Amino acid sequence: MQMTDLLAKKRDGGALSTEEIEFMIRGYTRGEIPDYQMSAMCMAILLRGMDERETLDLTMSMMHSGETLDLSPIHGVKADKHSTGGVGDKTSLILCPMVAATGLKIAKMSGRGLGHTGGTIDKLESFSGFSTAISEETFFRNVNDIGIAIMGQTADLVPADKKIYALRDVTGTVPSIPLIVSSIMSKKLASGADVIVLDVKCGDGAFMKTEAQAAELARGLTRIGRLAGRKCAAVITDMDQPLGYAVGNAVEVKEAIAVLRGEEKGDLLELCLTLGACMMVEAGTEWSVEEAKLALMQTIEDGSALAKLAQLVRAQGGDARAVYDTSLLPQAKVTLEVPSEKEGYVNRIHAEKVGLISMHLGGGRATKESSIDLSVGVVLHKKVGDAVQSGESLATIHASSSEKAQEAARMLLECFEFSAEPVTRPAFIKQIIR
Numbered sequence: 270m271q272m273t274d275l276l277a278k279k280r281d282g283g284a285l286s287t288e289e290i291e292f293m294i295r296g297y298t299r300g301e302i303p304d305y306q307m308s309a310m311c312m313a314i315l316l317r318g319m320d321e322r323e324t325l326d327l328t329m330s331m332m333h334s335g336e337t338l339d340l341s342p343i344h345g346v347k348a349d350k351h352s353t354g355g356v357g358d359k360t361s362l363i364l365c366p367m368v369a370a371t372g373l374k375i376a377k378m379s380g381r382g383l384g385h386t387g388g389t390i391d392k393l394e395s396f397s398g399f400s401t402a403i404s405e406e407t408f409f410r411n412v413n414d415i416g417i418a419i420m421g422q423t424a425d426l427v428p429a430d431k432k433i434y435a436l437r438d439v440t441g442t443v444p445s446i447p448l449i450v451s452s453i454m455s456k457k458l459a460s461g462a463d464v465i466v467l468d469v470k471c472g473d474g475a476f477m478k479t480e481a482q483a484a485e486l487a488r489g490l491t492r493i494g495r496l497a498g499r500k501c502a503a504v505i506t507d508m509d510q511p512l513g514y515a516v517g518n519a520v521e522v523k524e525a526i527a528v529l530r531g532e533e534k535g536d537l538l539e540l541c542l543t544l545g546a547c548m549m550v551e552a553g554t555e556w557s558v559e560e561a562k563l564a565l566m567q568t569i570e571d572g573s574a575l576a577k578l579a580q581l582v583r584a585q586g587g588d589a590r591a592v593y594d595t596s597l598l599p600q601a602k603v604t605l606e607v608p609s610e611k612e613g614y615v616n617r618i619h620a621e622k623v624g625l626i627s628m629h630l631g632g633g634r635a636t637k638e639s640s641i642d643l644s645v646g647v648v649l650h651k652k653v654g655d656a657v658q659s660g661e662s663l664a665t666i667h668a669s670s671s672e673k674a675q676e677a678a679r680m681l682l683e684c685f686e687f688s689a690e691p692v693t694r695p696a697f698i699k700q701i702i703r
């Protein structure tokens with residue numbers, strides 16, 4: 270078999286066979302197929318597409334390019350969640366303890382943040398001592414004992430995706446549905462959960478800009494998951510403004526704790542309830558999304574979700590006192606209010622720009638190697654639809670110096686757009702795909 274023949278076939282709109290896809294992924298992972306040929310193949314796939322059988326074959330070949338996690342030592346149904354990446358997305362910190370408090374097992378692999386989007390591992394490291402570098406044995410034991418564990422992605426999980434994603438990033442080939450589906454689902458399938466719930470973002474802060482594109486991606490992801498024998502559901506959500514109020518690391522943990530305490534309601538809670546309810550219905554522990562939401566709300570009302578977060582933090586070496594006393598989380602040296610220079614109704618908050626401000630403050634990584642400051646970030650006080658008076662604070666900046674805080678404040682003013690007329694809040698949960 271020759272890669273040049275496969276390239277010509279895809280360039281002319283043909284479908285690659287199962288054997289051809291295996292040959293290509295095995296050869297590229299081993300370094301036998303060069304980057305320039307794989308780049309050309311990614312572009313051919315972006316332009317010509319792949320049918321469902323090809324996408325499934327690509328996903329399975331990528332999944333088998335490295336180690337896969339066998340979760341059979343864990344008793345019961347294991348659930349996992351994936352988000353296509355958002356600004357201020359702290360849902361895992363809320364959803365996972367809530368679902369685990371209902372008795373469903375959460376065995377989750379998470380990543381670190383890159384660019385303007387944050388990662389669950391970084392956020393969890395706001396608890397002093399918390400580690401996601403745990404052995405498989407500890408991971409299994411914790412899920413069996415307390416119903417929840419979160420570990421970092423091992424280096425050997427889907428090595429093909431690490432190479433292909435890096436190539437796509439620099440060759441303009443990220444926005445291809447079969448390439449995104451195979452990238453996300455190969456990692457989720459390799460992580461071993463029986464139930465996978467996907468939060469597919471659309472809008473300014475996401476790479477699927479329209480609801481129609483997000484729905485196509487969500488259908489592709491759930492179909493491949495089901496064809497691979499897993500239970501799958503997806504929720505399409507709006508990313509035209511940051512999720513919730515806080516963007517950063519410790520500030521997001523603090524907000525997540527407020528939700529678990531029942532002190533913050535709104536879109537963030539609604540998203541966690543919806544994702545969690547989909548997990549429970551797919552797992553068969555509840556019959557309907559509405560019943561499942563009530564069961565999840567109960568875990569907030571009786572304090573069991575907050576207690577589950579404390580158990581998770583303690584079991585992975587973290588200081589669980591911070592769950593009940595958030596002053597123990599990293600605190601920024603400087604805080605600065607950002608008074609509005611305009612008045613009216615908030616029409617838009619550019620999510621990606623707010624994410625970039627948090628990154629510039631030191632809260633996100635420009636490259637994989639950068640280290641981050643867990644204490645910095647932005648806490649919004651106004652969201653789309655809110656009325657604002659001139660001089661009223663739009664947000665608080667948490668920074669390591671007053672120069673950085675001033676610069677961030679200037680940038681933040683540019684993230685807000687106002688309307689003189691009242692603005693209707695957009696529907697946040699756009700579709701549930703089950």
Ligand code: URA
Pocket residue numbers: 353434443448449450452453
């Ligand atoms: N996230 C991934 O893991 N892969 C993609 O291709 C896009 C988003």
